[in-house]
Amino acid sequence: MVNTLLNPARIDFVTLRLFCAVAQIGSLTRGAQACGLAVSAASRRIADFEESAGTRLLERSARGVSLTAAGHLALQHALRLFQGFEQFSSEIQDYSQGTRGHVHLWANMSALTEFLPDCLATFMGQFPDIRVELEEQLSGDIVRAVVDGVADIGIFAENTPTGDLDVEAFQEDRLVAVCSQEHPLGQRTHVRFSECLQYDFVGLNRGSSLLELTSRAAEECGEVMRVRIQVRSFDAMCQMVRANLGIAVLPVAVLRTDQTKPLKVVRLEEAWAQRRLLLGVSKTCSSAALLMRDHLRTFSRVKER
Structure with a gap:
């Protein structure tokens, strides 16, 4: 041949x-x-x-x-x-200038916003000679990067296909419906997702795990989400919702309490609203990345299901 x-x-x-x-x-x-x-x-x-x-x-x-x-x-x-x-x-x-390790960490927006700032601050305080390069990416891209060895560690939503990648639970985030005070849902304390589907939505760009999750939930209700506006960040979603351009589904921990015009948070009654974030590690990762993995584990807060 x-x-x-x-x-x-x-x-x-x-x-x-x-x-x-x-x-x-x-x-x-x-x-x-x-x-x-x-x-x-x-x-x-x-x-x-x-x-x-x-x-x-x-x-x-x-x-x-x-x-x-x-x-x-x-x-x-x-x-x-x-x-x-x-x-x-x-x-x-970097090694020639005293750096003793590199970690390439990819995380989705939820992990980056909610959990990683404090975790990274303590890690870099303990290991000042290790350089951490953090990238925000979509969950599907994160899994592929970890499998291919482009990223050492990935943190992504649990509904992401992972193939044969070894994963473990890292954190949990509670998803809620968010609307303006003037919205018809603004007087509610809790709601079924099926009731939300009669209104316009503000969503993240296509490919995000959060948009895929809510779109699939809408299909299970026999409906289609009317996504009026798509943006690239949670902050932008909040601004659009604050302007009463639609409702959004967001992790409750990312909402800011110091806004001059606060948003109305409505609890979603669906089980999928309690979402897990998973941790995956490349099979070719360095000893520095293993230190980071062990450090992340100390911040893991996951309830048994």
């Missing part, structure tokens, strides 16, 4: 950088100039790259070059390699 795997010995960072420049600029000549190469040398490198890949990556025309379908894939991976190399370079420099 012929070995069709790409031979890494035939590809160097100069060629990859050239390919990225040519693909992004759309011109072999200007891409070569950006990389400080003669056009003939650049053309030869691109040809060797395509031969090694076993497929055409660029379409040539009188107007310049464009990516083929395989070229788009190659560009994505090349950019990811450069990003990884820059991260590697940055972390090596």
Whole structure:
């Protein structure tokens, strides 16, 4: 059988950088100039790259070059390699300056807002030589990052598919319905979610675990959520609700009590409103990440079900 795997010995960072420049600029000549190469040398490198890949990556025309379908894939991976190399370079420099470990922690908005500030403050106080890089991401993206080893530790909602990733319960958050004081639900203390579905909603952007959870709950009621406005943060949701543009489902702990125009919090009677956040750890994580995992466990507050 012929070995069709790409031979890494035939590809160097100069060629990859050239390919990225040519693909992004759309011109072999200007891409070569950006990389400080003669056009003939650049053309030869691109040809060797395509031969090694076993497929055409660029379409040539009188107007310049464009990516083929395989070229788009190659560009994505090349950019990811450069990003990884820059991260590697940055972390090596940190070690030379006294840093003794790195932890890449990805968390969803609920965990980032409710639980992590105090936890990270105490961890970094105990381990000042460990650098923690925290990213807010959607729960599904967090799981994929942990599985792929891009993130050392992930904290995400429990309704997220996890495959064979080992997870453990980390925290619980209570979801509530939130509306303005003038809203028809403003006089209620508790409500069934099915009653909320007759009103417009303010939601997070598509892909968020919270939007997926409430949308699925609406489907189980035989209804569809009327999402009038979608925003990117809990604070923005609260501002929209305060303007009486709809109701929202939010973790109760993220609500601020010092607003000049407070929101009305209405308890949801559904069992799913008591939601768990899960903790997942990469199988290739460092000793610094294991220290972080153990520290997070000391902050875990989960009731038995």
